[in-house]
Amino acid sequence: ADITLKYPVKFQFKGLSFYFGKGGGVDLVKTFRKNSSKDVYREIKNFPVGKYDLVINDFEPISAWACYRQEKPCIALSHQSALLSPASPKPKHYDPVGDWILKNYAPATSHVGFHFSAFDRNIFTPVIRASVRNATVQQKGHYTVYLPAYDDKKLVPFLLEFPYVKWHVFSKHARKPYHVNKLSVYPVNNEEFQISMAGSDGVLCGAGFETPAEALYLKKKLMVIPMKNQYEQHFNAAALKKMGVPVLKSLKKKHVGKIQSWIDEKQKIDVNYPAVAEAAVQKAIELSAKLT
Numbered sequence: 389a390d391i392t393l394k395y396p397v398k399f400q401f402k403g404l405s406f407y408f409g410k411g412g413g414v415d416l417v418k419t420f421r422k423n424s425s426k427d428v429y430r431e432i433k434n435f436p437v438g439k440y441d442l443v444i445n446d447f448e449p450i451s452a453w454a455c456y457r458q459e460k461p462c463i464a465l466s467h468q469s470a471l472l473s474p475a476s477p478k479p480k481h482y483d484p485v486g487d488w489i490l491k492n493y494a495p496a497t498s499h500v501g502f503h504f505s506a507f508d509r510n511i512f513t514p515v516i517r518a519s520v521r522n523a524t525v526q527q528k529g530h531y532t533v534y535l536p537a538y539d540d541k542k543l544v545p546f547l548l549e550f551p552y553v554k555w556h557v558f559s560k561h562a563r564k565p566y567h568v569n570k571l572s573v574y575p576v577n578n579e580e581f582q583i584s585m586a587g588s589d590g591v592l593c594g595a596g597f598e599t600p601a602e603a604l605y606l607k608k609k610l611m612v613i614p615m616k617n618q619y620e621q622h623f624n625a626a627a628l629k630k631m632g633v634p635v636l637k638s639l640k641k642k643h644v645g646k647i648q649s650w651i652d653e654k655q656k657i658d659v660n661y662p663a664v665a666e667a668a669v670q671k672a673i674e675l676s677a678k679l680t
Contacts, residue, residue: 401431401450432457442676444669445494452494461679462496463672467597470501471623475508477630479622486619498675500668504601504627504659510671512664514601521663523586525606530554531651532588534581534599537615538639540573546639547571553651556584590650595621595635600628601661609655611636611647632657 428450435454437443442461445452447468455462470476471490501511533555535543540561547555548571555571558581565574574580585591585602590609593599603610612628613636614621625635634650636643 399436401435402427442673444672445496447494449494452496455497456495461498461676463676464494464496464499464501465668465672466494466499467502468494468620469496469499470503470507470511471620472499473501473508473511476503476511476623477507477626479619479626481622483619483622486617486622490619497679498672500672500675502597502664502668504597504604504624504631507627512668512671513659513661514597514605515665515668516602516605516661516663519582520586520602520605523582523606526587527589528587530556530584530588531590531592532581532584533557534576534591534593535613535639536560536576537594537618542639544568544571544573549641549644550647550651556588558584590655592647595625595628597624600624600633604631604633604657604659605661607658609650610634610657611650613637613639631659 431450432453435450437451437454437458437460440460442463443451443455444463444465445455447464447466452462452464454460468490499510501508502514503511504514506513531553533543533547534557536559540557540559543557543559547553547557548568551569553570557571557573558576559573560576562573562575565572567573582602585599585608586606588608590611591599591603592611592613593603595612595614600610600612610628611634612625614625616638629635632655634646634655636646
């Protein structure tokens with residue numbers, strides 16, 4: 389939602405959004421306050437799914453519920469679909485609200501998933517953008533950071549605990565670039581982030597899906613911090629931990645030693661992420677054909 393598309397968008401709705409806090413997680417109060425059930429229902433009711441033979445959905449609730457309401461085939465083509473598989477790694481703790489959201493936020497007729505590994509049938513490895521596949525990979529001596537759930541006021545002082553490290557921090561909370569010693573903070577920018585990541589010695593980020601997958605593809609040292617109140621990220625953290633990626637619970641002083649060890653040590657995690665987009669779309673079309 390923070391990045392503009394260079395393609396024409398025929399229908400655009402507000403939908404449902406999760407709002408980040410500034411201390412490492414989703415702000416549930418703000419999320420509840422900023423989303424209107426009345427507006428969501430109106431958008432579901434008005435969404436013109438009847439004009440289409442097939443709806444492919446990436447965990448988006450408006451079109452998913454519009455399909456459900458009009459009994460229209462809806463194929464989920466998403467990372468979240470992979471998390472529903474019994475074969476996917478699970479976090480140690482169970483979150484009933486998070487589990488309910490995963491299963492009901494965007495209902496679908498059939499599922500095609502993406503994960504860090506092909507854990508099950510109908511699960512593909514990550515789709516890596518062409519720009520990332522074609523990126524010039526270097527090690528320029530800096531570390532790239534993207535932790536959108538942390539405010540700069542918390543993040544910058546913590547990272548300055550490592551004054552000899554050159555950090556490139558991409559922040560949702562920054563309006564313009566600024567620098568503190570060897571640390572640089574930049575507003576979120578897709579192209580600049582990609583260049584920074586491709587030239588980095590390592591990536592410190594949330595336990596989302598796309599950024600960790602791209603970092604692994606680029607053979608970058610990786611450490612993740614799953615967001616609080618974001619159950620999906622704890623699934624991701626469990627899968628990454630199984631692959632050998634270090635996982636931090638939070639940015640706290642007691643974890644400084646773990647980050648220091650990560651900086652000092654080499655990390656070699658080999659992944660094979662071939663081009664799978666065409667095969668995944670073909671699978672979605674095959675599943676759709678079985679429904680008609």
